[in-house]
Amino acid sequence: MTAVTYTSVERARQGRNWFTAGWLAMGRGLTMFFLGLLAVFLAWFALVGMSLALLGFGLFLVPGLIAALRWSANAQRRLTGATGVQISEPYPPLPQGGGGWKGAWRRCEAVLTDSATWRDMLWAQCAVTVTGLLAIIPFGMLVHGLFGMLLPLIWEPVISAWDGTWYMFVPVRSEDAAWIAGGLGLLEIPIGLLIAPYVLRLHARITHSLLAPTAKAEMSLRVEHLSRTRTDLVDSSAAEIRRIERDLHDGAQARLLAMGMKLDAAESLLDENPEAVRTLLAETRDASVRALEELRDLVRGIHPPVLADRGLVDAVRSLAMESRLQVQVTANLPSRPEPAVESAAYFAVCELLVNATKHSGARRVLIDIQYRANALAMTVTDDGNGGADLESGSGLLGIQRRLAAFDGTLGISSPLGGPTTANVQIPCTLTAMP
Structure with a gap:
């Protein structure tokens, strides 16, 4: 009896997940379409600015217009990343300083000689005509389905205004035909929700080919x-x-x-x-x-002796025992990372624990250490007041700089009121256990 109940709950949960995922994908597709529409206008404005550069004052317009186009492209990258297809930013920093005509010329030259600018231009032209139409298909099915469901109520004025109409393959000439169209519309909406995530993944792959940086x-x-x-x-x-x-x-x-x-x-x-x-x-x-x-x-x-002798997990547990907070450590590390990676990871956890003790007002901290996807992944979560920011303190910036030497990353999620979650990722390989 318990197994049957558990299966029913799981099926209901999967149904809700499918339904929610469809609506989220449909909303993202609609957002992508309008974002692409904005990008088209920005791209054409940028082209106009480039033509005016020959007259001089266009030099001051082009960098700003290209920056706006890059903002829209980065927004597209973030939306695409939500589907699981990550696209890196390809833009080098623009030249700094140098006001007047000389500085404007340097910045204009930098954006116009950057291949990423012209790839953004190409994406903007496809963002509505190709990828945008693809992204909006699920939402179009929703609107079309709602129209079909309304046909049994409005079929008479519709055929009077349009001299007859079709819904898919059904010619709507009578009330019976309108009810068939309503049934098809009712069926079209869940189909649109079902295919929306897959359509968005296809859209993401096409977008990746347009917006991803070249080799x-x-x-x-x-x-x-x-x-x-x-x-x-x-x-x-x-x-x-x-x-x-x-x-x-x-x-x-x-x-x-x-x-x-x-x-x-x-x-x-x-x-x-x-x-x-x-x-x-x-x-x-x-x-x-x-x-x-x-x-x-x-x-x-x-370099703490316990870290050298017993490894990262035991060193972090030693930190937890010495902390004034209630610290729980969970770990799944088959063997040890390289010593330099261990040291960077240890001091990152140490700094995060110090921040939680001094600044967050937390009472409990959860530290999770895992190895997955060829990377050491650590999560430090406290129940404090939140509000932590990478730009607000030298400690977090120090962690970021230390991790960057190993291509590692530090991500902070800290809404006001808490909780604060710090995610550390360090690409590495594990050494064989002796």
């Missing part, structure tokens, strides 16, 4: 990304070295120097005042303990 553009963007991340990595490494130097100078080095001075004083007082020597030796012993603790903290900040 040359991908290589150029890849080189630029590597140059930027290498610079960030060098800067962060230099900052880390300066931090270590400062901690050694202000902490352990100062304590060791003080210990040497106390030992010299104890040596000079050894024959005259043994009690003072005993006090100095006790103070020196305490200073050595504190210096050792500081050195351990410094080493833990560079």
Whole structure:
């Protein structure tokens, strides 16, 4: 009896999912059509601006119009990404600075010599005539189906105004024919909902062929990304070295120097005042303990021993045990990533946990560590107040820069009122277990 009930619930859920997916796909298709219509006008305005560039003032129009066209293309990429077909942005940054005619000329030259601009132009021409008509088919079936369902009520004025009409293959000349058309319309709507996701996937593949970056553009963007991340990595490494130097100078080095001075004083007082020597030796012993603790903290900040000895999962669990919050760690990691990836992932979780403790007002944190699709995937969720933003603090930007060196990404979802969810993805391969 329980199995039958479970199956019924699952079937009802699948029915709702199919129904919801159809409506969502239909709405996205309609949005894509109007977005394509906007892109057509923007593309033609841009062409007019290019023709006016020969007169001079068009130089100031073209970059803005191309930027608007790129905005519409990026909106199309985001909508296409919702269907599961991801399209990367192919645009290099525009030249900065340089006002007046010279700066306008440089920016205009940059957009006109970029192949992505002309691919956007091609997409804009197809966005209504080809892909747009394809995307709007499910919505058209909905409207046509509703018209068919209304025919039994309005067939007389319709055939009077149009001198007869057809609905699909049915000539509507009588009330009986109108009821047949109504039945076909009732059938057409669920068919439109059923095919809407598949039509949108076909639309996404065509759009990908138009808007995806070329191999040359991908290589150029890849080189630029590597140059930027290498610079960030060098800067962060230099900052880390300066931090270590400062901690050694202000902490352990100062304590060791003080210990040497106390030992010299104890040596000079050894024959005259043994009690003072005993006090100095006790103070020196305490200073050595504190210096050792500081050195351990410094080493833990560079590369925690538990991370080197037991791996990422146990190192994160150690963080969870030391945290003031209630931290739950779940993991499914068959073996260990490369040491550099482990270190980047560990410090990312460490920073996210610090943020949750200091700024979010959270009480519970869930940390999930998985390996899927050739990438280390980590999710850190807290029940705090939300409002976290990548641009609002240096900590999150530091995580982003550290991950970028491995082509990793950091995504933050933090609506006001919470919860805050941070998603970390680092492409990597796992090493074989010994």
